[in-house]
Amino acid sequence: MQSSSISRQTKLSLLKVFIENKSLRFGKSIHAQLIKAPTFDLIQTNHLINLYSKCGHPGVARKVFDSMPERNVVSGSALMAGYLHNGMPSQALHLIKEMSFEENFEHMNEYVFATALASCSEMRALEQGLQCHAYVLKSGLVFHSHVRNALLHMYFESLSMEDALRVYESVPGFDVFALNSMINGFVGSGRLSDAIDLVSGMSKEVELWDHVTYVAVLGLCAASKDLRLGWQIHDQILRRGIQFNVFVGSGIVDMYGKCGDIESARRAFVELSVKNVVSWTAVMAAFAQNGLFEEALKLFLEMGIYGVQPNEFTYAVLLNSCAGLSALKIGDAFNAHAEKSGYKAHMVVGNALINMYSKSGSIEDARNAFGDMRQRDIISWNSIITGYSHHGLGGEALEAFHDMLTKGEVPTYVTFVGVLLACGNLGLVDDGLYYLKIFMKDLGIQPGVEHYTCMVRLLCRAGQLDKAENFMTYTCTEWDIVAWRTLLSACQVHKYYNLGKRVAEHILQLYPDDVGTYILVSNMHAKANRWDEVVKIRKLMRGRDIKKEPGVSWIQVRGETHVFASEDKKHPFMSQIHDKVSELLSQIKLIGYVPNIDCVLHDIEDEQKEEYLGYHSEKLAIAFGLISTPSGAPIHVMKNLRMCDDCHTAVKLISLVTSRKVIIRDANRFHCFDSGLCSCDDYW
Structure with a gap:
């Protein structure tokens, strides 16, 4: 034919x-x-x-x-x-x-205006959207579900939740699509209590809820961390006999994970009859969100056994798990894998890369990951700003912040945590007060305890400890132990022992079993040679069965983690490590190193103190890194406690005599030692 x-x-x-x-x-x-x-x-x-x-x-x-x-x-x-x-x-x-x-x-017709409203949503063109709304009201088209839902979406995108609510309430009858849109809109704008009220008001229509509704409500439970409501919704799904498609099943896993019930998340995952990349990623995220990073990585290996291929969200979870472990080499491998698979260009992967490299001690790689991104969102900017701040690069953090403003991105609560940390690194008290009291207020961002704690740290860094105490006394917020410890630690650094004693007494009234406070107070007394007071503190700790966490440092070499403690003799290369430490100490003594025996918080002879200092765990880890890695390669060490003053001075000089960059992440922050200097500017 x-x-x-x-x-x-x-x-x-x-x-x-x-x-x-x-x-x-x-x-x-x-x-x-x-x-x-x-x-x-x-x-x-x-x-x-x-x-x-x-x-x-x-x-x-x-x-x-x-x-x-x-x-x-x-x-x-x-x-x-x-x-x-x-x-x-x-x-x-x-x-x-x-x-x-x-x-x-x-x-x-309704299709023309649904498309027009969707275009307004895409452009966030509220004024044109209002014109379309006026026309559909006049013509009666607002009663068409396509138009109504397009109106809702347009107002959500324009952050006009009150207008969206009026549209939702203006049309009689139950529309499940509109309900789903409203729940997601409230959750997306952070109005969780409004979303919960809406769900409660629609409980009589539960028989009309669909799979999308349950996914939206489970997302609400996850966002609000409302485990009780999550149990009720899970039970309702089971009683109604709702088919567990992969999205509902994954929503249940995600809900339990975000609510901290990891065992229920695990069970919900195991009970899924069909598991795909969405459900595997959900259970990995559940483990990662609860600090079980190694378990998340093991699940990835198990997923591979079942032949399930990762997507961009899987890579984001894996990279964030590596960030939690500071597992730089494994993170590098996932970076290469994501690039080979074509997922590296996704924004969620780029954001996770910035986070992983920042928290693993490679701020240069974080900078490169940020620079390579084709598109960025507020998470990208927040990640690089806080990354710079945690590495002591306050100038770079503030420069990134101003670049962000130039690009038209609106700062958030998290942004100002990074900005105030940067001000703290640079000692910019006036700038910090401006951002806290004026800039945030102009944007309608209510400061939280994290911002106030950054301000305490900033005042302490500037040596204004009395002002820091007054700030804490007269600021209406619920201070946590981090803020009080910040002030107490500054008292030790600046030798404000009387203030330190008052602060310590206050902390121990609130947190009588806080081991960190006992250690800080004991250290202050030891530095002042008040050994009787040290004995009293240690006796009090024994009486309350409070034990100091032993100091350990660890380093990854060729995929294997090596852990060191000061008095540990078990490492197979300990003889070579001790020889290397002795060699390093001899070298740096030639250029002015004098052991700071005040850092030995035991009442022993000076000679013993010097020997004790020489084998602190970070020195052992660095020595092992020097004999086990290629010449010129940076050395990354993790430490569970704050570095002592002696080790800090010694490592600065070691970086100079060995021409090696040494990055140490201690309990307080990152220290990047390079050519005899540290990124913390000797304040931590």
């Missing part, structure tokens, strides 16, 4: 198939026949507009549209949808203005 003899109905059927399968080549053959046809066929031409739009050629679709001797509302609706789906929402809105002047478009 010749193509010219194909019936009109067959052509229409073929065009529908070509549109569905995006078969542009075959669609063009129908287009060629239409051009040769003696009469114009409106319906077939509308299908052609749809075909070119769906196949990513909105320009050709426009040419077809412009060449039509007559058009109807379907023609315009198809072209508008094409513009929107090809990332050209402004052209879609421009087209509706053209259409409104043509008499054939006098009565535009």
